[in-house]
Amino acid sequence: MPESLISARGLTKKFGDFTAVDGIDFDVAKGESFGLLGPNGAGKSTTMRIIAATSRRTSGTISILGRDPEEHGPQVRAHLGVVPQQDNLDTELTVTENLYIYGRYFGLSKKFVNKKVEELLAFAQLEEKKDVKVEALSGGMKRRLTIARALVSEPDILMLDEPTTGLDPQARHILWDRLFRLKEDGVTLIITTHFMDEAEQLCDRLVVMDKGKIMAEGSPAELIKQYATREVLEVRFGSDRNKEVAPILREMCDRIEELPDRILLYVEDGEALLEKIVAKKLHPNTSLVRRSSLEDVFLRLTGRSLIE
Amino acid sequence: MRSAVQIADARANKPGHQIYAGRARAIIERASIALRSSTWVPIATGFIEPVLYLLAFGYGMGTLIGDISTSAGSIDYTVFIAPGLLATSAMNGAIYDSTWNVFFKLNESKLYQGMLATPLGPLDVALGEIIWALFRGLSYSIAFMLITAPLGLVPSWSALLAIPAAVLIAFGFASFGMAITSYFKTYQQMGLIQIVLLPMFLFSGSLYPISVYPDWLEFTIKLLPTWHGIELIRDIWFGVIDFSSFSHLIYFLVMIVLGLFFTTRRLRDLFMR
Numbered sequence: 068m069p070e071s072l073i074s075a076r077g078l079t080k081k082f083g084d085f086t087a088v089d090g091i092d093f094d095v096a097k098g099e100s101f102g103l104l105g106p107n108g109a110g111k112s113t114t115m116r117i118i119a120a121t122s123r124r125t126s127g128t129i130s131i132l133g134r135d136p137e138e139h140g141p142q143v144r145a146h147l148g149v150v151p152q153q154d155n156l157d158t159e160l161t162v163t164e165n166l167y168i169y170g171r172y173f174g175l176s177k178k179f180v181n182k183k184v185e186e187l188l189a190f191a192q193l194e195e196k197k198d199v200k201v202e203a204l205s206g207g208m209k210r211r212l213t214i215a216r217a218l219v220s221e222p223d224i225l226m227l228d229e230p231t232t233g234l235d236p237q238a239r240h241i242l243w244d245r246l247f248r249l250k251e252d253g254v255t256l257i258i259t260t261h262f263m264d265e266a267e268q269l270c271d272r273l274v275v276m277d278k279g280k281i282m283a284e285g286s287p288a289e290l291i292k293q294y295a296t297r298e299v300l301e302v303r304f305g306s307d308r309n310k311e312v313a314p315i316l317r318e319m320c321d322r323i324e325e326l327p328d329r330i331l332l333y334v335e336d337g338e339a340l341l342e343k344i345v346a347k348k349l350h351p352n353t354s355l356v357r358r359s360s361l362e363d364v365f366l367r368l369t370g371r372s373l374i375e
Numbered sequence: 376m377r378s379a380v381q382i383a384d385a386r387a388n389k390p391g392h393q394i395y396a397g398r399a400r401a402i403i404e405r406a407s408i409a410l411r412s413s414t415w416v417p418i419a420t421g422f423i424e425p426v427l428y429l430l431a432f433g434y435g436m437g438t439l440i441g442d443i444s445t446s447a448g449s450i451d452y453t454v455f456i457a458p459g460l461l462a463t464s465a466m467n468g469a470i471y472d473s474t475w476n477v478f479f480k481l482n483e484s485k486l487y488q489g490m491l492a493t494p495l496g497p498l499d500v501a502l503g504e505i506i507w508a509l510f511r512g513l514s515y516s517i518a519f520m521l522i523t524a525p526l527g528l529v530p531s532w533s534a535l536l537a538i539p540a541a542v543l544i545a546f547g548f549a550s551f552g553m554a555i556t557s558y559f560k561t562y563q564q565m566g567l568i569q570i571v572l573l574p575m576f577l578f579s580g581s582l583y584p585i586s587v588y589p590d591w592l593e594f595t596i597k598l599l600p601t602w603h604g605i606e607l608i609r610d611i612w613f614g615v616i617d618f619s620s621f622s623h624l625i626y627f628l629v630m631i632v633l634g635l636f637f638t639t640r641r642l643r644d645l646f647m648r
Contacts, residue, residue, distance in 0.1 A: 153485065
């Protein structure tokens with residue numbers, strides 16, 4: 068295993084009686100793109116804040132570049148670029164001023180920051196908006212600016228909490244493209260998301276979290292291989308008949324998931340199964356064969372959907 | 376050229392490095408950039424208020440009152456209220472930035488959350504914001520001095536020492552104001568600050584000596600920062616420096632320290648819990 072930048076053992080965070088993070092272990096290697104996948108309330112953001120040295124753990128250990136964030140908070144934060152779930156840009160300042168002053172918070176010289184700002188404006192594709200107040204920016208632009216701002220100190224690790232939540236598809240793709248570039252440049256990324264497509268796109272390796280615990284760990288492909296079959300056949304018989312046919316279908320495949328509106332059948336070959344079903348004169352109203360995704364992995368691990 | 380990590384490492388062995396990165400000036404720099412694009416109306420009103428009191432009470436009511444007897448002898452009423460109003464200018468300036476502006480940054484714009492994700496500590500943020508608020512108090516009191524001097528209300532050159540004293544008063548109010556604001560969550564609670572401030576100003580001896588009160592009320596007023604501020608400036612204004620002047624100084628030093636302590640602790644609890 069390559070050099071480990073972050074290492075957590077038995078990491079736990081409680082808020083009163085509520086356990087937000089429940090004894091998790093993980094490691095993040097240098098240059099890796101590491102994901103925390105799970106529904107809202109799984110403990111992803113809390114874990115991120117502990118790594119970012121802005122939240123104190125209840126128990127367990129964590130080391131970031133060999134340092135305990137509780138004892139070396141400012142040093143740990145100097146290594147990180149943080150993109151929070153909700154943009155907290157400085158609404159009284161312009162785009163350029165936002166980037167500039169953030170560099171100054173790290174104690175960087177005016178000369179260095181001014182040069183860096185030009186570079187980041189180009190990276191975030193915000194050159195034309197550089198003298199505009201941030202309130203006037205679109206959601207996607209604000210997000211790009213927040214990412215650029217996090218890069219002003221040339222961090223070793225970039226922390227992205229739900230980077231594309233609330234963005235339209237086009238803005239998401241622009242953002243993903245920017246993040247790919249950072250990955251290519253060797254920046255270590257830590258990403259939380261409840262979008263499986265985002266996790267598949269961006270993460271080399273991820274942990275699936277639910278109710279403060281890690282349910283599984285691996286690359287997206289490994290997880291799918293381990294916890295799902297190659298293909299999924301989705302069939303709908305209408306809400307009344309679904310219950311009726313489910314026992315029959317159960318006999319015909321590796322695994323079955325009954326959702327309120329449809330039935331998911333896990334098999335190696337979806338088309339072949341569909342033919343068998345039709346041969347039994349069970350005619351579904353609609354049917355769809357697709358590759359298994361992380362959504363299926365999550366369903367398997369928790370019995371619930373990612374987005375509820 | 377030092378990197379962000381080298382800068383943080385260099386600080387790591389100093390005591391209190393977890394709460395103070397020694398960079399309150401970055402917060403002041405941010406405020407000065409934001410000022411360029413802010414609206415000047417609320418800034419002007421904060422300054423004008425004491426001037427209006429000076430005109431209405433000094434030159435209006437004052438003509439009915441004539442002279443007033445104080446520990447410094449018998450003096451013209453307008454001259455009597457001028458130092459109290461200068462102290463009020465300093466307080467107004469300090470309160471403006473340290474209460475409503477801080478409330479907005481805490482609750483609406485989440486600005487401090489962003490700052491504290493960097494190596495900055497809560498004391499950098501508290502100290503930077505409070506020093507900035509103090510600047511406004513300083514500029515208000517200088518402006519007030521510039522208005523009162525040509526009117527013949529400033530008795531001597533030594534009264535110029537009222538300016539550094541006003542800075543101390545502004546520091547105390549800014550520090551305390553930010554501490555209180557950091558515990559407030561709603562606009563209704565913020566309204567309380569306004570409700571408390573006006574009577575504190577009116578009844579703390581700015582417009583008449585508090586010797587007119589019954590003993591218990593006089594004693595109560597003497598516990599308030601407004602009274603200490605007004606008395607401190609008045610002592611300097613009329614050159615009657617004695618033990619009580621020092622007690623006022625100490626009062627504000629304590630206020631500054633308490634305000635910084637509670638603001639820092641609250642910011643840490645809010646954003647680094």
